[in-house]
Amino acid sequence: MINKFGEILLKIGYISPTTDLRSRILLNVAEASSKRRFWHVLVGSVMSVASLVAVAPLFVYTIGEFYRSGFVSFISLIFTDSGVVMSNFNEYALSVMDSVPFWAITITLTSILLFLISARYLITGISNKRSRLIISL
Amino acid sequence: MVENNDIEIINLCINGDDSAFSSIVDRYLSAVLNFTYRLCGSREDAEEITQETFLKVWKNLRKFKQTENFKTWLYTIARNTTIDKLRKRKDVLFSAFDSDDGGNFLEDTLPDNEPLPDKIFEKEENARMVVGMFENLPVIYKEVLQLYYVEEMTLVEISKILNKSVDTVKSQHRRALIQLRKMLEMRNK
Numbered sequence: 624m625i626n627k628f629g630e631i632l633l634k635i636g637y638i639s640p641t642t643d644l645r646s647r648i649l650l651n652v653a654e655a656s657s658k659r660r661f662w663h664v665l666v667g668s669v670m671s672v673a674s675l676v677a678v679a680p681l682f683v684y685t686i687g688e689f690y691r692s693g694f695v696s697f698i699s700l701i702f703t704d705s706g707v708v709m710s711n712f713n714e715y716a717l718s719v720m721d722s723v724p725f726w727a728i729t730i731t732l733t734s735i736l737l738f739l740i741s742a743r744y745l746i747t748g749i750s751n752k753r754s755r756l757i758i759s760l
Numbered sequence: 761m762v763e764n765n766d767i768e769i770i771n772l773c774i775n776g777d778d779s780a781f782s783s784i785v786d787r788y789l790s791a792v793l794n795f796t797y798r799l800c801g802s803r804e805d806a807e808e809i810t811q812e813t814f815l816k817v818w819k820n821l822r823k824f825k826q827t828e829n830f831k832t833w834l835y836t837i838a839r840n841t842t843i844d845k846l847r848k849r850k851d852v853l854f855s856a857f858d859s860d861d862g863g864n865f866l867e868d869t870l871p872d873n874e875p876l877p878d879k880i881f882e883k884e885e886n887a888r889m890v891v892g893m894f895e896n897l898p899v900i901y902k903e904v905l906q907l908y909y910v911e912e913m914t915l916v917e918i919s920k921i922l923n924k925s926v927d928t929v930k931s932q933h934r935r936a937l938i939q940l941r942k943m944l945e946m947r948n949k
Binding site: 628629631632633637638639640641644645647648649651652653655656747750 | 776778781782785786789790793794797798803806807810811814815818819887890891894905906909910912
């Protein structure tokens with residue numbers, strides 16, 4: 624029964640794809656692929672430039688925050704007066720932790736991450752594996 | 761083996777090699793075209809739906825779970841695209857007696873006859889008649905019969921494509937055959 628009904632449906636109701644149907648499908652995909660690449664390049668380039676421009680001042684700001692918060696002074700204390708550091712280690716460790724500029728570090732690392740992601744996006748858009756669908760039509 | 765090749769091709773596409781997609785088109789074009797053609801009954805629409813189906817497949821390749829069967833996923837997209845198209849045409853033949861769970865108030869009252877015996881297909885004339893009747897069935901029955909008999913999928917695979925329980929698919933399959941049988945009896949009277 625399974626074979627009979629299936630065979631008959633296949634035999635009587637079968638249509639062959641026209642020669643240009645395959646081409647039209649691949650052309651649609653090629654067009655969608657170009658659009659996707661265009662958006663990848665556009666979004667990738669804007670975001671990477673913006674994040675790259677932001678990284679330099681944020682880096683300078685973060686270094687400044689390390690000095691302003693006293694973190695550098697606390698660290699230099701290890702080399703200049705290690706005896707005091709060792710005798711009051713708990714208080715010292717808490718002070719060092721307290722002086723870490725977490726906010727500045729977070730935004731700097733975020734901008735670096737954003738740059739890496741957008742660069743990857745951009746590279747995907749302009750990679751050498753360009754659509755070769757047209758060739759295979 | 762075939763499924764592994766599908767996965768390899770899909771991975772190539774995901775990694776940016778669009779030319780690999782033509783292998784998927786070559787492999788499934790005819791099957792998808794005929795599947796959609798039998799559901800919508802128009803070659804022109806079937807070609808349009810097939811184009812749309814492959815475009816959706818390409819756009820959503822990253823969403824395809826590689827632990828699943830690619831053919832089932834592809835047919836799900838083809839089926840949904842066809843239903844959308846038929847809805848736009850306001851042409852979907854859903855029975856007014858069908859419930860959401862696939863039940864049918866009217867046909868549940870029918871006696872549980874043995875559906876379509878093999879001998880029906882022995883005569884070419886009868887076979888053609890059954891195919892003609894198949895085209896007049898509601899879409900929900902046509903898709904079950906086609907996936908089961910033509911694509912030779914299991915009820916579990918069909919249930920995934922139709923997003924229904926296996927029991928619902930079983931009862932739809934049974935009802936489809938009963939309806940075909942009824943149509944055949946009426947024709948023979």
